[in-house]
Amino acid sequence: MTGDPQARLEALGPIPAVVPVVTISDGVDAMSLARALCRGGLDVIEVVLRTPAALRAIERIAAEVPEARVGAGTVTSPEQVSAARRVGATFLVLPGSPGRLVDAALDSGLAVLPAASTVTEMMTLAERGFRTLKFFPAEAVGGVRLLSAVGAPLPGLRFCPTGGVSxxxxxxxxxxxxxxxxxxxxxxxxxxxxxxxxxxVEALAAEAASLSPGT
Known part of the structure; x- marks a missing residue:
């Protein structure tokens, strides 16, 4: 697989306008959830590593729901990078971009969406070849106004706002x-x-899947 971060992301295929950010607790049927999201048109699913059930959920979705493209979110350590890769995650979403974590994520060979909330962080990640970034926590750090403001000076970057998006x-x-x-x-x-x-869940996913960029 190429080492170009943008090429890795594009290799996932088309990404819907809304990526579900899912917190799975014990007792939640991860496979039924993933199938409902896919039926609604959202087949790229981010399962956040905030609960003990998360890695097992990723593993089961990756193995038993082939129509889903499942990744790990809230990845905060190189150890979590390795664990996510081991259970079959196809992409990683980072809540920040410390150097050691970004190195580990790139070394994993998976698609990576590192987060930035300042212009300096955005430019630093751009220097490393990233062209699509998570913008987090979106609403708390300026939301639409901030992303609109950085569009002209950083025309080569694209963002996935998360945090307060509804x-x-x-x-x-x-x-x-x-x-x-x-x-x-x-x-x-x-x-x-x-x-x-x-x-x-399927109905909410279908409503979200009807959204599109540029509208």
Missing amino acids: VANARDYLALPNVPFVGGSWVCPGDALRDGDWAR
Whole structure:
């Protein structure tokens, strides 16, 4: 696989305008969740490594839901990079971009979406070959206004805003020319996951999948 970070991301194939950011607790049927998201049109799924159940969920989705492209989010250490790769994650999403973590993520051979919230972080990652970055925590650090402001001085960069992005403001982000997709947890509400309400998840995913960049 090429060492070019952007080429790795593009090798995943087309990414929907909304990437579900999923927190899976014990007892949640990860496979049914993944299938519901895919039926709704969201087949790129970020499972965050914030619970003990996360790695097992990634492993089961990767092995048993072939229509899904599942990755690990909130990856904060080289050890988590290795663990995510071992269980079959196809991409990594980092909440920040410390050098040692970025090195490990690049060495994994997987597609990587490192996060930036300042212009200096954005430019530093661009120097390393990244062209698509996670923008986190989006709403807390300036949201749409900040991304609009950096568009002219950093025309080669694209962003996936995450953190405070919701059904209410997703269109505002996607209307920006430097935002091809957003990350959102609203398509996987905790009560729906707890209750196994996959019809609701599918409906929320279908609504999100109807969004598109530039509109």
